[in-house]
Structures are given as C-alpha cells and as structure tokens.
Amino acid sequence: MAAPRTSTRKFLGRLSLPERNFVAEALRTETVGGVLLLLAAVTALIWANVPALHDSYESVSHFHFGPAPLGLDLSVQHWAADGLLAVFFFVAGIELKRELVAGDLKDPKAAALPVAAALCGMAVPALVYTLTNLTGGGSLRGWAVPTATDIAFALAVLAVIGTSLPSALRAFLLTLAVVDDLFAILIIAVFFTADLNFAALAGAVIGLAVFWLLLRKGVRGWYVYVPLALVIWGLMYNSGIHATIAGVAMGLMLRCHRHQGEEHAPGEHIEHLVRPLSAGLAVPLFALFSAGVVISGGALGDVFTRPETLGVVLGLVVGKAIGIFGGTWLTARFTRASLSDDLAWPDVFAVASLAGIGFTVSLLIGELAFDGDPVLTDEVKAAVLTGSLLAALIATTLLKLRNAKYRALCEDEERDEDSDGIPDIYEQDNPAYHLRMAEIYERKAAEHRRLAEVTGGAGAENDGPA
Template identity: 80%
Template sequence: MTAPRTDSRKALGRLSLPERTRVVEALRTETVGGVLLLAAAVLALVLANVPGLRDGYASVRDFHLGPAALGLDLSVGHWAADGLLAVFFFVAGVELKRELVAGDLRDPKAAALPVIAALCGMAAPALVYTLVNVAGGGSTAGWAVPTATDIAFALAVLAVIGTSLPSALRAFLLTLAVVDDLFAILIIAVFFTSDLDFAALGGAVAGLAVFWVLLRTGVRGWYVYVPLALVVWALMYNSGVHATIAGVAMGLMLRCTPREGERTSPGERIEHLVRPLSAGLAVPLFALFSAGVSLSGGALGDVFSRPETLGVVLGLVVGKTLGILGGTWLTARFTRASLSEELAWADVFAVAVLAGIGFTVSLLIGELAFEGDAALTDEVKAAVLTGSVIAAVLSSVLLKIRNDRYRRLCEAEERDEDQDGIPDVYEQDDPEYHLRMAEMHERKAAEHRRLAEVMGGAGDQHDSPA
C-alpha cells in the first residue's frame, strides 16, 4: 500500500495560531499607521494647493537645518526622506529578519509563494513602465518607481472599507510587502547610489560591526545603541549610499528567536517599541513633506499624456496586478503548492490589485530617479498618487464583492464552541478536541431531553382533571 504524499502545500492555507496572532497584531498597528499616512497625504495636498497656504508649506519644507560641518545641513523634506524613513526601514529590516528565522520565509516551500509573487510584482511594473517610455520616447530612469507596495496605505484601505480578509490572505499581503521592501532596498542601494566616499562608508561599516558585537555580547541600554545608530546613519549618508540602508542593516542584525527563559526575542521587543514610532510619526511626516504636489487640471492631464507619468500609473495599476496574480498562479501551477480550498482566485486578484497602492517607497524612488528635475519629480509624485488612488478604488470594489465570503470564513476561524479560548479550527485534528466536542454535544442533548420531560410533565398536569 502506497503511503499518501505529505510534501504538498496549500498556498495561502490556514496559519498556525501563533503566526495568526502575530499577523493580527501587525495589521492593527499598520492599519492605524495607514490611516495616519492617508490623513498626512491629504493634508499635504491641501497645503500645497490652497493659495493662502502654499507658500508657507513650501518654506517649511525647504527650510534647512543641521550641522553643515558634518555634511548634514539638510532641508526639512530631506530630513524626512533620509532621516525619518531610516526608522521605517529599520522596522522593515527587523520584520524581514523575523520572517527569515521564525516566519514563513524560513521554510523554502512556504517562502516560494510570497517571494515569487513579490519578484513578479516588481518585474512586471518595471517592464510596463519601460515599454511605455520606450514606445513614447520618455525617460526610462523611473523604471523602479512603480515597483513598490505601500503596506500601510493598503491596510488603511482595508480599514476604511471594513473588509475582513481571511488571516492567510492578510499574511500573504504582509509577507509579500516585506519581500517587496527588501528588493526595493536593494534597488535603492544598487541603482541610486551616488559617488562613493569610501572613508565614510568604511566608518559606517565599522559602526555596524560595533553594533553587531554589542548585540552579541548582550550589552543593553538605549543610551548605547541610539547614539551609535545616529553615527552609523550620518556616516552612511555621507558615503553616498542612501542613508535608509543603515536602518535596514541594523534591523537585520537583531536576534529574532527567543532563547530559553525569554518570552520574546530582543528583535520582537524592539520592533514592538519602534513600530508605533515608524507607523505613527516617521512615515506620516515623510508623506506630509513629500506628497505636497500641485494637482491642477493641467497637471493631472499631464499624468496621462507624458510617458514617464503614464508608465508609473500603468505600472502600479496594471503591472502590479498582473505580476502578483501571475506569480501566484505560476507557483501553484509549477510547484507542489496549491491554492487553499477556502479561497478563490478572485480573492488573490483583489489583493493583487490592492498591492498596486504604491506610496512611501515609490515617492522616495521618484525623488531619487529624477533628482535635479523638480518639475518632473512633482509630476511623477502626482502619478504615484493617481495610480495609488485608482488601485485603491478598484480593489475596494473587488473586496466589497468578496466581503460576504470573507465574513463567513472569518466567522468559521473565530468559532469556539467548546469555549476553551482556542478557535475550533485549530483543534480539528486533535483527538482530545473531538472527545470534548462529543461530551459537550451529549450534555446538550441530555439537557434538551430533561427540558422535554419537564415540559411534558407540566403539560400532563395541566391537562389532568382537578
């Protein structure tokens, strides 16, 4: 008798209970951050387009501060892009490290789906952008602008429309965004690095080495690590490598597996502390000083007439959708993975459209790609906003259509008939669970029989002659 195969894997199947709990916590924080990000972006657009506020907004954004002797005399907008976003990328680095050592990316079979989907979801928008600009005679310098997904903005859309996604599908979106962030970081490091200052770069590497040694020797105290992190960031900025890379590198160095006697790892504790700072302050302030572009009728018309801006819009709306959906289908078609029976391809399609919301990293890459051309940079930012809004609207419609199905799935996941605090779906393969359920149903049946006997006896007394 041939033993059944056990090496197949359900793509987007049910998460383990601890992983599901972690995803819910991350979603809660990111969703709040996404709402703040959305509010900051709207405020930036108002400040940049209301005549009485436009000049004041521009003067604050362009105001310079910082020690010039250290090469850090930067505008407020520059501080937001290079300084505050380093906090965002630090959290991304910790999240990536956690996924690599303790999450889905630890298992190559499980990692195949989000990695392939993320790679295809970055390659397809870049290809769409390049084809549009080659055909239209535009600049191909912005090929990387539509490749990034803004997870906070995407989750903010979910919060606004009130959709309850199955936990596995939400985890797929989160993990895909983590992988997306990793490759966006690599793109910034490889393609948008200016002339290198090897002395400053060597100093940054030495600082990172000291950071690593301190972590491994168990040195504790924010007063040690925060000043060191600032020094590493400043050296990385002056080296010509984008300063956010320093945040990623330090995040990847943190230990994300708990040791004996530890409830949580240092990486998880620090991420828990820093994530609200990133989602609630760093990213919204970046949006406040980067999303303020003119949205006059002429500017919006140019978004669909210039190849550079049209390529960004089509890359986000069309390229992202085709890339992620195609990558997921290829994984299910040519590997042992198969789509979970609880989900339909329409669900994956809706999330693929949702991933077309590009904001934080797309705005950053747009500034780097067209540095020196302020007018084109603003037009590309307007294209990022336009493409993100289109993706948000389309995905909202699709998710609303699937809403009833999601609600039923979530109700099934949350059902806890034996009231032991663990959803029944996680106990279905446990023999003790089936014994408890049988005992519970027997008790209910006995209670119904006793109630029927009482009611029957009462009826007999009522009907008997006095």
C-alpha cells in the first residue's frame, strides 16, 4: 500500500475577512504614525545639525523636570525614552495578546512561520554584528541594536513610495514585528537591567497584581487604571528594570477575546483608543529627541569604518534580510508549506529587506547598550539611521519591480461590484452572491439594450454586459 501523501499548507494566502479588516485598520493607523515618525526624524536631524539651532536642541533635550523625591527628575530625552515609549510598548503588549488568542499566533502551525522568521531575523543580525566586531576589535555591547524592526517606519516607506502590498504580506510584516517586539522586550529586560531595587520591584509587581485583579473583577473607568498605571510605571523605573516593561505587562493582561454579546473585546477597544496616542505622539516625540545626531561627512565615513557602527549597518541591511528570508524558507521547506500562488519568493525577500528598518527600538537599545559613552551612542544612532535608510532604498527597489502585480492583487481584494460592503472575493463561494451578480449583469445588459435602441442599434453587436 502506498504511503498517504502529506497535504501541503499554503502560507501568505488570502486572510479571513475579519482578520483582513483588523489588519487594515491597524496598519492604517501605523502608516499615519509612520509618516509622523519620518517627519519627526527629519526635524530632529535638521534641528541638531543647523549650527544656529543646535544649542537649543541640546538645551531642550537635556532639560530636567519631574518629582525628584520620587526618583523621577528626568531629562526630556529620558521622559521620551522611558515614559512615552511605555505607551508604545503597552500597545505592543495588546497586539501580542491579541495575536496569541485570536490572530496568527493562536494556531501553532500558522505561528511557526512568523515566529521562526522573527527569531532568525534577530539572531542573524546579532551574529553579523558580533562577527564584525570580533574581527575588527570592536565592542560587543551593541549586539542587540540591529535586531529590531520598526513597523511604523516600514509602513511609512510603503506610504511614501506608493507600493500596494497585498494584505497577506502586510499581515506577515505586522505579525513579524509583533513577535520581534516581544523578543526585543525580553532582550531589554534581561540584558539591560542595572542594579535592582527589590523594594521598588516588589511594589511594581503588587501594582500589576492589583491591575490584573481589577480587570478580572470587571472594574471600569480610566480614572482607576490611569493613576494605577502611572504608579506601576514609576515603581518599575525605580526598580532598575526598563520602565517600558511595565507597559508590556499591562497590555498583556487585557482581555482580547470577545464574550457573547460583545462587539469588541476590552483589549481591542483600548488599543483602538490608545494606538493613535502611541503612533501619533509618543513614538514621534521619542524620535524627535533621539534621532538628533550631528552628522558630517567624516561622521558618515566613520559609520563604515568603525566596527561597532559597521556591525549595526550590516546587521540591519544584510542580517535582517537573510535572517527573515532564510527563516521563512526553511520553515516552509520543513513543514511542507507552499507559498501562495499569487506570490513569489522574491516578494518575501523584499519584505525581509523592508524589515531592516530598525528605527525606534534600535535607537532605544543603542542608548542602553552604550550608556555612559555619548560619542559612541551618537555614532551608533547615526549607524541605525544609515542602515535603516539603506534597507528602505533596497526594499523600495525590490518592491517597485513587482508593484504592478501587487496593485492587481489589491484591486482584486477591494473589488465590491454588488456594493454590499464585503469584497467580492470573500463571497465567491456564497450562492446568494452569484444571484446578486447575475442580477447586476442582467441590469447592465438591459441598460445596454435600451441605449442601443435609442442610438438606432449602434453598439448592438456588443449586446452583453460590460
């Protein structure tokens, strides 16, 4: 008896309609936020590099304010990195929770692809950085800098260049970035934690327990949760663990599955409210006070000669593309999954190259890795900007080559000839859909026949519907 054939599974195929709608809404906000992020980065570079403005940039960035007795007398730059980014990571925590309970990460088989791609997309850049610095005699402290992907910046690039990626590729990029954020959070928590203040840490843990208990009891009201969240954040900051971890922890506690009769889960509702604050304010302000590095011809030359900065550039441009593409291909190869018929492997490589834009979290890790060395910190920031720009240019070139194909796929996804608010491609197996389409075609044919009669038979040879 012949052995049964193992069925192949398609990946990067068409999403379900609810998942497609969620991804479209999430990416719409991220795209707008990404454009603001891009503008903030350009503003920071101009502000820091115009001689007449440079001193004011330094003065504002290093201006301190906050309650000193609570250990929170921080500079504007620190408030942006430790405070505002907590909002960004709070949204990342909700995204991760949703992916785990209702998205691609819920199904282990479906989750294998983005998880493997994200892991390889972090491991290979770290390896590239490490090898570059071992051979060049540089510091290994920055190995984690090129491991992050900035989904907002990547989507901003797509918005600027006008490339219409199919929803499946966009969803893959989004899920990949969510998993990437999770591991970046773990890296920050494990490798960039200074001396621990156990009393403050215990207070933060108790605060998180109270937060969780209130959620489980169904207590409502922002006036309860916002003050509690601020207390948890302050305690986490003083514990020595990076304060953004508090945001992730609270995001993961929110319920992201719907109960009977609910239109939206609480986590989805809160994410809808907070995401614009994160994408439109928190992340752009962080970029404004982190991306302002002084760039000269000599400084740009140093990016490609100093091992620490060269390792960052190569990690983002080469390591990310090879890692994500390699992880995706190997996973597909050994799980007997096959690529969607509408796409080709160069499409996956182009998205992998786009993931080399590692702006927000890479800048944050760079500050943490080289804390106490402001010169090298600025040089590493310049390397992050350079690597992200090169990755964007390479991805733009690759995506433009297939833009006509992407545009056709997107038009198929959006077509709604019966105007019922549901794309036709999602109704093709529904008999009611075919009945509606027959009525539409018959109406068009009748209009065409009437037009032919009025014009004396002109066009009668084309009596079918348009």
